[in-house]
Amino acid sequence: MSKLLIVGTLAFDAIETPFGKTDKILGGAATFIGLAASQFNIDAAIVSIVGGDFPQEYLNLLSNKGIDLSGVEIIKEGKTFYWKGKYHNDMNSRDTIVTELNVLADFSPVVPKKYRDAEVVMLGNLHPLTQLSVLKQMETKPKMVILDTMNFWMDNALEDLLKVIKKIDVITINDEEARQLTGEYSLVVAARKIHGMGPKYVVIKKGEHGALLFNDDNVFYAPALPLEEVFDPTGAGDTFAGGFAGYIVKTRDISFENMKNAIIYGSTLASFCVEKFGTQRMENLSSGDIQKRLQQFKSLTQFEIELT
Amino acid sequence: MSKLLIVGTLAFDAIETPFGKTDKILGGAATFIGLAASQFNIDAAIVSIVGGDFPQEYLNLLSNKGIDLSGVEIIKEGKTFYWKGKYHNDMNSRDTIVTELNVLADFSPVVPKKYRDAEVVMLGNLHPLTQLSVLKQMETKPKMVILDTMNFWMDNALEDLLKVIKKIDVITINDEEARQLTGEYSLVVAARKIHGMGPKYVVIKKGEHGALLFNDDNVFYAPALPLEEVFDPTGAGDTFAGGFAGYIVKTRDISFENMKNAIIYGSTLASFCVEKFGTQRMENLSSGDIQKRLQQFKSLTQFEIELT
Numbered sequence: 001m002s003k004l005l006i007v008g009t010l011a012f013d014a015i016e017t018p019f020g021k022t023d024k025i026l027g028g029a030a031t032f033i034g035l036a037a038s039q040f041n042i043d044a045a046i047v048s049i050v051g052g053d054f055p056q057e058y059l060n061l062l063s064n065k066g067i068d069l070s071g072v073e074i075i076k077e078g079k080t081f082y083w084k085g086k087y088h089n090d091m092n093s094r095d096t097i098v099t100e101l102n103v104l105a106d107f108s109p110v111v112p113k114k115y116r117d118a119e120v121v122m123l124g125n126l127h128p129l130t131q132l133s134v135l136k137q138m139e140t141k142p143k144m145v146i147l148d149t150m151n152f153w154m155d156n157a158l159e160d161l162l163k164v165i166k167k168i169d170v171i172t173i174n175d176e177e178a179r180q181l182t183g184e185y186s187l188v189v190a191a192r193k194i195h196g197m198g199p200k201y202v203v204i205k206k207g208e209h210g211a212l213l214f215n216d217d218n219v220f221y222a223p224a225l226p227l228e229e230v231f232d233p234t235g236a237g238d239t240f241a242g243g244f245a246g247y248i249v250k251t252r253d254i255s256f257e258n259m260k261n262a263i264i265y266g267s268t269l270a271s272f273c274v275e276k277f278g279t280q281r282m283e284n285l286s287s288g289d290i291q292k293r294l295q296q297f298k299s300l301t302q303f304e305i306e307l308t
Numbered sequence: 309m310s311k312l313l314i315v316g317t318l319a320f321d322a323i324e325t326p327f328g329k330t331d332k333i334l335g336g337a338a339t340f341i342g343l344a345a346s347q348f349n350i351d352a353a354i355v356s357i358v359g360g361d362f363p364q365e366y367l368n369l370l371s372n373k374g375i376d377l378s379g380v381e382i383i384k385e386g387k388t389f390y391w392k393g394k395y396h397n398d399m400n401s402r403d404t405i406v407t408e409l410n411v412l413a414d415f416s417p418v419v420p421k422k423y424r425d426a427e428v429v430m431l432g433n434l435h436p437l438t439q440l441s442v443l444k445q446m447e448t449k450p451k452m453v454i455l456d457t458m459n460f461w462m463d464n465a466l467e468d469l470l471k472v473i474k475k476i477d478v479i480t481i482n483d484e485e486a487r488q489l490t491g492e493y494s495l496v497v498a499a500r501k502i503h504g505m506g507p508k509y510v511v512i513k514k515g516e517h518g519a520l521l522f523n524d525d526n527v528f529y530a531p532a533l534p535l536e537e538v539f540d541p542t543g544a545g546d547t548f549a550g551g552f553a554g555y556i557v558k559t560r561d562i563s564f565e566n567m568k569n570a571i572i573y574g575s576t577l578a579s580f581c582v583e584k585f586g587t588q589r590m591e592n593l594s595s596g597d598i599q600k601r602l603q604q605f606k607s608l609t610q611f612e613i614e615l616t
Contacts, residue, residue, distance in 0.1 A: 021449055030434075079498070089493070090493065185398065187534060187536055188535060188536045189536055189537075198532070207515040209514070218607070219608055220609075220611075223518070223529040226495060226520060226527055227496060228494055228497055229494055229497075233535045257612070260612075261611055261612070264611055264612075264613060291615055296614070299526070299527075299528070300527055301529055301609050301611075302609075303568040303572055303609075304565070304568075304569070304572075305569050307599055307600060307603055307606070
């Protein structure tokens with residue numbers, strides 16, 4: 001069985017949207033990636049760090065989904081990473097109100113022995129040097145390394161970010177970040193420049209406008225499912241990445257054609273994530289729900305034109 | 309053979325984009341709609357009005373494409389509608405610098421006898437009462453009436469606009485206009501409200517983010533082809549509508565499944581339109597070019613997931 005190694009945050013999120021607000025709830029990139037990937041019944045492990053304040057029930061939630069948590073360090077006397085944010089009315093932009101790194105400030109990830117030969121590594125959004133240190137611990141070269149990052153690291157650790165970008169196969173990044181990273185407005189040109197930085201595959205996430213997958217001259221586009229309302233976008237990008245990675249591990253096929261399917265699975269899972277606050281919807285998702293929504297994606301995008 | 313009746317402007321456009329600027333060149337909604345529809349070798353006619361300053365070569369260009377111009381009134385002593393605009397760097401927004409209605413101010417369209425039984429009527433962006441007067445002249449109820457409009461009429465002639473919207477089958481509108489018309493941010497909810505105003509089919513154009521087709525609970529999504537650069541977006545929306553209408557007339561099939569194809573043809577033609585200034589690219593477009601790009605649309609959007 002193929003293995004997926006996930007590195008990323010386990011966190012407390014406090015979220016305010018036009019639909020309501022929450023106290024501290026379960027959040028973090030690794031949480032959303034893990035929950036999405038667990039839909040594929042694969043051998044997935046999270047490498048992360050939490051404080052003594054992180055509830056055992058959150059850990060149980062993840063391990064009950066079959067996710068290996070032996071790489072999660074618990075600092076008893078420390079506090080878990082905490083993020084508080086408020087979404088604007090259009091749900092496409094948000095303000096960060098609180099960021100408390102806490103135990104994350106000194107996070108030095110240790111990859112469990114068992115996962116140092118994982119075929120797929122998903123580097124969730126973290127300091128690029130933290131992401132790099134995970135790659136250095138791999139004893140077998142992974143078949144695919146996927147990296148997610150954000151503008152914060154472009155602003156504050158660009159040189160380190162470029163170092164890790166050079167070593168990966170797939171980057172997932174949003175449209176504004178792709179523009180910032182390359183100085184190019186056209187996403188086609190931006191993707192080409194990012195290819196030049198290392199990754200053979202560039203996934204540009206456009207939120208409610210879907211996602212693009214570039215591989216040289218090949219392009220694939222997956223829309224976001226048009227929804228009546230987006231309740232809480234938190235974690236949608238990570239869920240997308242987790243769905244993508246999980247599908248690749250499950251199918252053991254890294255061809256462009258199969259990556260198209262992985263993108264569709266990622267979009268499908270992300271469309272559930274935004275329906276409720278935090279991880280709520282992802283915690284209770286049946287394979288029947290997923291099949292039904294994949295069918296919606298098919299009728300949303302598939303057409304029959306005979307070409308001559 | 310089915311007939312397409314097009315009503316809309318024939319105009320002079322002067323355009324400035326980050327890539328350059330033009331003097332007065334051929335423009336207007338009916339021009340772009342007609343050029344796109346002419347790709348389907350159907351019997352299409354334009355109802356419009358121009359001044360004595362409108363070059364014969366522009367008229368020849370359209371009639372050489374097989375478009376019937378017997379419904380184009382020429383006011384010898386008048387001047388043709390003139391629009392001057394400047395696009396911002398992102399190409400998604402523009403400022404109107406000059407709008408001279410000229411002969412358009414007193415335009416009272418007369419539908420040629422031969423086209424009063426056209427199966428498909430395409431009402432290009434004009435005053436809603438002008439659009440309505442065309443519908444009133446039809447002697448046979450068209451199988452499909454398509455309407456394009458814009459925020460200007462929502463601001464200045466909303467009551468008249470709602471009257472014509474009530475009588476049509478398909479509305480094409482951009483995302484911001486759909487939000488303005490309904491007061492709803494979610495495009496799914498906005499489309500449902502617009503259904504309630506009359507049109508069974510709602511097409512929401514999202515520019516570089518593609519287009520959505522709604523019919524009650526059925527939704528179809530066509531992306532815009534990711535382009536290295538958008539040279540001049542002028543006319544893209546009209547080209548999209550003209551491609552949609554032309555394909556429907558050609559295939560004589562108004563099922564939702566066939567409308568999906570029409571949307572793809574519309575998007576395909578629009579992707580050419582933006583490659584050069586004004587009508588330049590649309591004037592010289594081979595069916596080979598179109599087939600090749602349809603193939604690109606297929607590989608851009610089609611995937612193979614086996615559903616259980």
